[in-house]
Amino acid sequence: MTRKEFLKICGILGIGIPAQEILSACKTEELIPGNFKGKVVIIGAGAGGLSAGYFLKQQGIDFEILEASIIPGGRIRINTDFADFPIPLGAEWIETKTSIFSEIVNDSSVKSDIKTVSDSPDYKFVNYSWYNFFDDYIIPSVADKITYNSQVKSVDYTGEQISIKTINKEYKADKVVVSVPLKILKAGDINFIPAFPKDKLDAIKSSEIWDGFKAFFEFSEQFYEDEFETNIYDANDGQKIYYDATLGQQSSQNIIGLFTVGKPAGDFISHSESSLKEIILKELDGMFSNKATPNYKKHITQNWNKEPFIRGGYMSDYADWKTVKKLSESLRDKIYFAGGAYTDGEDWVSVHTASRSAKAAISEILKLS
Numbered sequence: 249m250t251r252k253e254f255l256k257i258c259g260i261l262g263i264g265i266p267a268q269e270i271l272s273a274c275k276t277e278e279l280i281p282g283n284f285k286g287k288v289v290i291i292g293a294g295a296g297g298l299s300a301g302y303f304l305k306q307q308g309i310d311f312e313i314l315e316a317s318i319i320p321g322g323r324i325r326i327n328t329d330f331a332d333f334p335i336p337l338g339a340e341w342i343e344t345k346t347s348i349f350s351e352i353v354n355d356s357s358v359k360s361d362i363k364t365v366s367d368s369p370d371y372k373f374v375n376y377s378w379y380n381f382f383d384d385y386i387i388p389s390v391a392d393k394i395t396y397n398s399q400v401k402s403v404d405y406t407g408e409q410i411s412i413k414t415i416n417k418e419y420k421a422d423k424v425v426v427s428v429p430l431k432i433l434k435a436g437d438i439n440f441i442p443a444f445p446k447d448k449l450d451a452i453k454s455s456e457i458w459d460g461f462k463a464f465f466e467f468s469e470q471f472y473e474d475e476f477e478t479n480i481y482d483a484n485d486g487q488k489i490y491y492d493a494t495l496g497q498q499s500s501q502n503i504i505g506l507f508t509v510g511k512p513a514g515d516f517i518s519h520s521e522s523s524l525k526e527i528i529l530k531e532l533d534g535m536f537s538n539k540a541t542p543n544y545k546k547h548i549t550q551n552w553n554k555e556p557f558i559r560g561g562y563m564s565d566y567a568d569w570k571t572v573k574k575l576s577e578s579l580r581d582k583i584y585f586a587g588g589a590y591t592d593g594e595d596w597v598s599v600h601t602a603s604r605s606a607k608a609a610i611s612e613i614l615k616l617s
């Protein structure tokens with residue numbers, strides 16, 4: 249059982265996709281130093297934007313990251329005071345091989361020693377998280393290049409130099425890497441001048457973004473089986489899973505997680521905190537012979553739809569790979585895309601795919617003079 253239910257095209261070789269397309273989609277980009285010497289502005293400091301900055305730094309290229317919120321990380325955010333291990337409010341599982349860490353770090357002189365545990369077919373961090381990984385290995389290289397509280401409102405790429413405007417400042421760049429959630433582009437929060445071409449706009453418009461919600465409940469007693477995971481939604485328009493959130497953690501607490509995206513997340517995103525507590529406890533009481541409510545200690549929730557600069561969970565697992573590929577295509581050798589939604593039509597909506605897409609975007613820039 250996996251959070252994703254299936255691997256996207258790299259895992260389902262042969263389903264109507266030409267072999268060459270599969271091979272190009274599944275290969276990892278290598279960064280080859282090129283002649284590009286200009287300035288790059290990256291919009292968004294999530295896994296995609298941070299990786300893009302990190303790869304540029306490795307190549308000695310001038311860049312800046314503009315982030316609308318006051319913290320880095322986007323959907324890899326964690327809570328550090330609820331439990332004796334970091335609670336992943338967004339990305340939790342490593343949905344690929346653990347060799348991905350050295351691939352993201354992209355520097356054989358840096359040795360990473362990250363403890364993980366199998367949660368087949370994925371992996372989980374042990375008292376660690378995706379956020380901790382970025383905080384340890386990626387953010388230190390780019391921290392002084394991030395400007396927070398800088399919501400980009402417009403990008404004018406008509407002239408030689410690109411003009412990027414926030415409410416109170418204009419930035420100039422030779423290339424822009426767009427790394428905001430797809431929902432932000434869908435909502436038209438950033439005014440691109442000229443507007444994106446029709447095929448790009450069609451791809452943005454037709455992509456379905458699932459709602460996203462997580463909750464963590466602590467109980468005084470463990471009334472459930474160790475490492476349980478129960479999928480209680482069986483359709484292609486979302487997922488809903490209750491699970492032992494302490495799997496693999498060296499924790500003294502009893503914590504159940506709720507992960508839900510898509511249609512079933514709709515049952516949670518519009519409720520107040522007190523009714524969420526009631527709804528979730530009632531559901532757990534139904535699953536565990538009324539043992540949840542009497543053992544309840546505390547809870548936290550994370551409603552991704554309410555985050556002003558995220559506004560949802562992630563693109564549907566069932567998106568069409570050709571549409572996904574279209575989302576990632578650069579425009580006029582000036583605007584590039586990096587992030588969970590802007591992949592090469594391989595896997596999408598994971599942290600590792602966000603980083604890989606950043607590598608692909610930077611690789612494309614490096615090839616230019």
Ligand SMILES: Cc1cc2nc3c(=O)[nH]c(=O)nc-3n(C[C@H](O)[C@H](O)[C@H](O)COP(=O)(O)OP(=O)(O)OC[C@H]3O[C@@H](n4cnc5c(N)ncnc54)[C@H](O)[C@@H]3O)c2cc1C
Pocket residue numbers: 251291292293294295296297314315316317320321322323324337338339340341342343398399400401427428429432437438460461462508509552557558560561562586587588589596597598599600602
């Ligand atoms: C509930 C949930 C569970 C998930 N579980 C997993 C998992 O287990 N494993 C996994 O690998 N992945 C998981 N994911 C997916 C993963 O979190 C994302 O694919 C990845 O973190 C996306 O990174 P990103 O950089 O594309 O976008 P984000 O992390 O969303 O970063 C985008 C950044 O852009 C900023 N921004 C937005 N608008 C502007 C603007 N106008 N100007 C400047 N900045 C702006 C935002 O503030 C944000 O910081 C999950 C996601 C959710 C929501």
